[in-house]
Amino acid sequence: MDKEYYLAELLPFWKEINQSARNALTAASMPVYYKAGTLLHAGREDCNGLFLLVSGRVRVYSITAEGKEVTLFxxxxxxxxxxxxxxxxxxxxxxxxxxxxMDTEAVRIPAGIYDRLFKEQVSIAGFTNELLSSRMSDVMDIMEQVLFLSFDKRLARFLLDESALEQSDTLTLTHEQIANHLGSAREVVSRMLKYFSGEGLVAVSRGKIRLLNVDGLMALSQ
Amino acid sequence: MDKEYYLAELLPFWKEINQSARNALTAASMPVYYKAGTLLHAGREDCNGLFLLVSGRVRVYSITAEGKEVTLFxxxxxxxxxxxxxxxxxxxxxxxxxxxxMDTEAVRIPAGIYDRLFKEQVSIAGFTNELLSSRMSDVMDIMEQVLFLSFDKRLARFLLDESALEQSDTLTLTHEQIANHLGSAREVVSRMLKYFSGEGLVAVSRGKIRLLNVDGLMALSQ
Structure with a gap:
């Protein structure tokens, strides 16, 4: 993998920093590979640095003391x-x-070098603000859904989003996984899927959910 | 009001920027006063700039298309x-x-000047990142409470927090106001307060709630 290509391509500030900063970033960065299911980061104690995603997909989520999960983005x-x-x-x-x-390929920029450059270079600090603002917008969106949408609407939206993400009508997801995405309980998901299934919106089989009526799910999700 | 005193006092980057940037900020900033109940900012369309709070208190909240509110911080x-x-x-x-x-006194830094300096001065960009991170932490805290705490616990926490904020056992709050803080409905708040009242935790009268058993509310809020 040509890490310098991805640094230049994915970091909008690349052309605005000087050659010595570019060299320092290139020297410190490294290609990394994660198999599907691997943990890249586990809470605040962990400080791997930034990941520039080259291919694959990662899920960023929160876990409570009781082990309940919710996907943030x-x-x-x-x-x-x-x-x-x-x-x-x-x-x-x-x-x-x-x-x-999924199997994921990334360039990792260690936290130490990023921290140093971010304190020196205003374009890097500006980029960091933009990333923070985007992720805060994602979290606000989730919060508004959690607070103000009934669970049937949230589940319908989730199934439609997953279908778009996977580019498939058939989703390979357990009820437990869906509960962890939505910050809910497995029983609640199973009950709602049973209702969706009775309405002809989806067909549920072991570990799979097939979307039968996308228009119906869309109407429900509004 | 000596606005320069508050700029120097409340902006941690004040000593790190040069005299010309300090002069520009001082010249552009202005003291502002808001009566309790006044709106300082209404959505993205509005762009008043930063407020440095000298005295008083502001509430930052979100409103859905249906008019439901939730306090963020x-x-x-x-x-x-x-x-x-x-x-x-x-x-x-x-x-x-x-x-x-409450009646609130602040120094307003217009968005234009902040935007310009924030793109030039790395210490201002760094401070902005810190503010964003703090507020994102507040929002994550609210989201985890909304997702993972039952409503009785959230209401107990809210009453204890309000009592600490007001330094009083008696809170002047309608059920509607509490619902707007918690992203809930007035009926839900009224029902839970009636339950709390039956348990001897609070005494509810017109527009007022008195905390009778702080230890009991604390135990409930865990």
């Missing part, structure tokens, strides 16, 4: 994952977990 | 309010509303 290829470097941001008081949902 | 004196300048951050895709909960 996903990152796809060409996205930059900042929260794996949350140690460099003093006021981040929450733990996020990041796992590879 | 409060800012007190010596806090800096960034979201009233969210127009300068490209990736903020949510609307927040900000209102004065």
């Amino acid at each position: 996903r990152l796809l290829d060409r996205d930059v994952c900042l929260f794996s470097a949350s140690c460099i941001m003093r006021n981040i008081n929450f733990d996020v977990y990041i796992s590879a949902e | 409060r800012l007190l004196d010596r806090d800096v309010c960034l979201f009233s300048a969210s127009c300068i951050m490209r990736n903020i895709n949510f609307d927040v509303y900000i209102s004065a909960e």
Whole structure:
């Protein structure tokens, strides 16, 4: 993998920093590979640095003391994952977990070098602000859904989003996995899927959900 | 009001920027006063700039299309309010509303000058990142409460927090106001307060709630 190509391609500030900063970033960065299911980052204690995603997909989620999960957002290829470097941001008081949902290839920029350059280069600090703002927008969106949408609407939206993400009408997902995405309980998901199934919206089989009526799901999700 | 005193006092980067930047900030900033109940900022369209809170209290909240509210956080004196300048951050895709909960005195830094300096001065960009991270931590905290705490626990926490904020056992709050803080419905709040009242935790009278058993509320809130 040509790491310098991806640094130049995925970091919008690349042309605005001087050659010595570019050299320092290139020297410190490294290609990394994660098998589907691997954990890239486990809470604040962990400080791997930024990941520039070249291919694959990661899921960024929160876990409560009781082990309940909720997905905050996903990152796809060409996205930059900042929260794996949350140690460099003093006021981040929450733990996020990041796992590879597919085999994932990335360039890792260690936290130390990013922290140093980010304090020196205004274009890097500006980019970091933009990343933070985007992720905060994602989290606000999830919060508004959680607060103000009934669970049937949230589940319908989730199934439609997954179908678009996977580019398939058939989703390979357990009820437990869906519950972990939505911050819900497996029983609640199973009950609602049973209702969706009775309405002819989906067909549920072991570990698979097939979308039968996309228009119906869309109407429900509004 | 000596606005320069508050700029120097509340902006941690003040000593790190040069005299010309300090002069520009001082010249552009202005003292502002808001009566309790006034709206300081209404969604993304609005771009007043940053507020440095000298005294008083503001509430930052979200409103859905249906008019439901939820409080994201409060800012007190010596806090800096960034979201009233969210127009300068490209990736903020949510609307927040900000209102004065008490008579509030602040220094307003217009968005234009902040935007310019923030793109030039790495210490200002760094401070902005810290503000964003803090507020994102607040929002994550609210989201985890909404997702993973039952409503009785959330209401108990809210009453205890309000009592600490007001330094009083008696809170002047309608059920509607509590519902708007918690992203809930008035009926849900009334029902739970009736239950709390039956358990001897609070005494409810017209527009007032008195905390009778703080230990009991604490035990419930865990």
